[in-house]
Amino acid sequence: MPRFLRSTPFALAAVIAASAGGLYAAATLGVRDADSPHTFGVRPGGAAGTAQAAHAAAATPSPVAEKTDPVNTALAAAPMNSVQAGSGPELSPAPDAWSRGSAQFELFRTWEGESTLWRGSRPQIILGPEGNWFPAGQPGCGEGAYVISFRGTEGDVLAAQLRDSTGALTRSGDESGRAEGWMLIDDCHLPYVQLAGAPGGPASAEVGYTVHEYHRASS
Missing domain, CATH: 2.60.120 (Jelly Rolls)
Incomplete structure (x- = not known):
């Protein structure tokens, strides 16, 4: 059997394995915990959530500031x-x-x-x-x-x-x-x-x- 015919199955197998690995990596990154500090990019709604958290923090009185009774x-x-x-x-x-x-x-x-x-x-x-x-x-x-x-x-x-x-x-x-x-x-x-x-x-x-x-x- 010619050499190129013998090497073809191994080459195809390598391509398939590489493709599968890439898909797995993409899927893993896509479902990574959105709250993880290692998440890449900004998740949908992240900016709005940050703004809401900042507003809530501003509305909460500081425990240091005491109201005069x-x-x-x-x-x-x-x-x-x-x-x-x-x-x-x-x-x-x-x-x-x-x-x-x-x-x-x-x-x-x-x-x-x-x-x-x-x-x-x-x-x-x-x-x-x-x-x-x-x-x-x-x-x-x-x-x-x-x-x-x-x-x-x-x-x-x-x-x-x-x-x-x-x-x-x-x-x-x-x-x-x-x-x-x-x-x-x-x-x-x-x-x-x-x-x-x-x-x-x-x-x-x-x-x-x-x-x-x-x-x-x-x-």
Whole structure:
């Protein structure tokens, strides 16, 4: 058999093998993971996907940039164990947590109530949940805080004061000589309210109050 006839089958086989290898390589590159860093070229929609990712990153606030919280600012700035005139910071709903220096306070519970005040009588304590004694002023205090708002339901003038666990007066609420006020106290003090104003005023008045109890977060 002539030499060219003997070499032809091998040449054809080599051509077929080379073609098959090229097809395999092309197919492999075509189905390579589009997210692979070794993918050649730009996959369809890649530019749009990159633009969308950049837009989403720009819309997401940086964790370094903190939004100023007016409630946290007000509570952090108010003196502890103080009585303030006016409605105070907006606490509806009450924040789950607020900070004061390095201390973090977390909301434990909230309650509301209403009591009758009598003119000429001694200041009356704001009651605790379900009309029980206010849950503060006990031994071992110092880990909690209360934000208390109070208001005369008919606009009657009120005054407030704070007493410690022994009953000694620690703060007189001259600043709250109006129909509403608020207090920021620790759990070593007790809040009291009294009907104030001119002697010729009503013999009694209703006072409504809202109390938010916070506990210091464990470190």
